[in-house]
Amino acid sequence: MPSVKQVQVTFDCADPERVARFWSEVLGYEHQGRSCVDPSGVGPRLYFQRVPESKVVKNRVHLDVRVGTGLIGDERLEALETECARLVALGAVRVQLLRADGINESCLVMQDIEGNEFCLD
Numbered sequence: 001m002p003s004v005k006q007v008q009v010t011f012d013c014a015d016p017e018r019v020a021r022f023w024s025e026v027l028g029y030e031h032q033g034r035s036c037v038d039p040s041g042v043g044p045r046l047y048f049q050r051v052p053e054s055k056v057v058k059n060r061v062h063l064d065v066r067v068g069t070g071l072i073g074d075e076r077l078e079a080l081e082t083e084c085a086r087l088v089a090l091g092a093v094r095v096q097l098l099r100a101d102g103i104n105e106s107c108l109v110m111q112d113i114e115g116n117e118f119c120l121d
Helices: 018-028 073-089
Strands: 008-013 031-032 036-037 047-052 064-065 094-096 107-111 117-120
Touching: 008 018, 018 031, 018 036, 018 047, 073 094, 073 107, 073 117
Parallel strands: 008 047, 064 117
Antiparallel strands: 031 036, 036 047, 094 107, 107 117
């Protein structure tokens, strides 16, 4: 049985090109109409499809944008806050800072321009 070689993450949304441009800026991906692609070829392709209904409940799956990898304490919080400020300027919404609890490091819950939750991790 062949193994999976690639994964594409698909977002339901109202305005695919707008959301694709947002995520291209967030991740440094190349914007390709209704999708964005990692220029290094390492990360998954993101695809944005138009759907008639609006988002109603919390995502069951979300993206973690890894900006604090290897950092702890104040250094990690500073990295999260710096990236949060950049993303808010792009139209993201800050939802909640979840502080380190002895098991998990701090992360910041955010929403993209159509309300999809993601974390700065």
